[in-house]
Amino acid sequence: MEIELVQLQTHGDDRGALISLEDQRNVPFEIKRVYYLFSTKEGIRRGLHAHRNLRQMVIAVRGQCRFLLDDGKERVELFLDNPAQGLLVESMTWREMYDFSPDCVLMVLANEHYNESDYIRDYKEFLEIANGGSHAN
Ligand code: T46
Numbered sequence: 001m002e003i004e005l006v007q008l009q010t011h012g013d014d015r016g017a018l019i020s021l022e023d024q025r026n027v028p029f030e031i032k033r034v035y036y037l038f039s040t041k042e043g044i045r046r047g048l049h050a051h052r053n054l055r056q057m058v059i060a061v062r063g064q065c066r067f068l069l070d071d072g073k074e075r076v077e078l079f080l081d082n083p084a085q086g087l088l089v090e091s092m093t094w095r096e097m098y099d100f101s102p103d104c105v106l107m108v109l110a111n112e113h114y115n116e117s118d119y120i121r122d123y124k125e126f127l128e129i130a131n132g133g134s135h136a137n
Pocket of ligand 1: 037047095108114
């Protein structure tokens with residue numbers, strides 16, 4: 001599976017750092033929604049779903065967590081701890097997030113508004129769709 005990690009340019013000076021996110025520049029889609037996950041409790045696993053159409057960029061703006069990506073054929077685990085790296089999560093990718101540090105803030109940019117019907121929350125259903133509608137057990 002191809003993992004796309006976008007290196008975001010940090011504008012720094014002796015006062016501190018700044019990163020700017022602009023659609024069609026360093027974010028490869030129109031940004032329609034921004035949300036962030038924080039105060040995730042110890043031992044919690046989040047995500048556990050795929051999206052039918054949604055494209056997203058995920059940035060650990062503070063702290064760290066692990067991020068599992070699964071395209072139905074291969075699983076890849078990443079460690080997110082760098083506010084200057086944006087992980088692109090394309091549609092039809094199962095994702096799970098875990099091992100959150102207590103201070104972790106995960107910011108997500110999305111190319112669509114929130115829509116529950118875009119979620120696939122059943123892993124078996126995800127595998128069937130991802131692998132071309134085959135009905136594997
Ligand atoms: C994803 C990963 C990385 C809203 O009302 N609006 C929103 O835009 C979102 C994203 C969620 N919600 C509500 C729905 C639930 O009642 O917030 C609650 C928590 O959402 P969810 O359980 O889906 O959160 P996570 O952390 O499992 O997953 C989220 C995103 O939903 C998902 O798209 O890719 O972060």
